[in-house]
Amino acid sequence: MGLTLWELLKLCTDVGLVVLIWMVQLVIYPSFCHFGKEGFDRWHHIYMRNITFIVLPLMLGQLILSGYLLYDSGFEFLHIVDFLLVGSMWLSTALFYKPQHEKLVAQKFDVPLCDQLTKTNWWRVVVWTIIVLLNII
Template sequence: MLAKLLIDFGLVILIWMTQLVVYPSFTYFGKDELFTWHQKYTKAISIIVMPLMLGQVVVHGYFLYTDFDAIKLIAGILIGLSWINTFSFAVPLHNQISAGQDIVESAKGLVKINWFRSALWTIVFLLSLFDYLKNQG
């Protein structure tokens, strides 16, 4: 249960730093500078975010299977929505930047679409915190 909470906390911190600092900073780069920086950024951030996202699916899936309740079901649905958002919207925008296509508009798009993912991971963390505290009593 603590592992679930820690993974969710890691993702909520990561997503809010990305939303409030990283993605907005993309709009201050020129096209060439963003293209160069983005190559380094995506490789580095993937090392952090992918294990957390995969860990979240595994841990939440385990608890959903072994200790099913409404909180875990809602969290599982929200995690599924975050994956859909990530791979349907964020990854294509990152791919456009990496390909040098619509760099400025793609950077602005990341800021816009990431609000949904920020909200999702925040709610998942709050549900995990509630679930953790409920089980500590």
């Protein structure tokens, strides 16, 4: 049996987010530690502004599609797990990662904070990868 249009759209948003988070984890966050104060402040401002145009539509689409598929499936177990994982990405982004970025802005540059951001971000890498794997099942 093939994927429905909604399942295909969900898989596309999931794959988009997993590719993005792996790029953030392996390229973008580690690069933060290699800036000086002036360069970091300028680059981080540009990064935060521009990444929002990519992340927000993908995360919003993922949340809406996850909720729709949960409802449409009659609350099947895998859809419940998917929805909870997607919700955890929203919560962790809003409650932990966004404030971490705000600390970086306030402190104008902090190598230990950059390192902490990179290390703790493995949580999002793992969860978004699991979301993709669950939707391939």
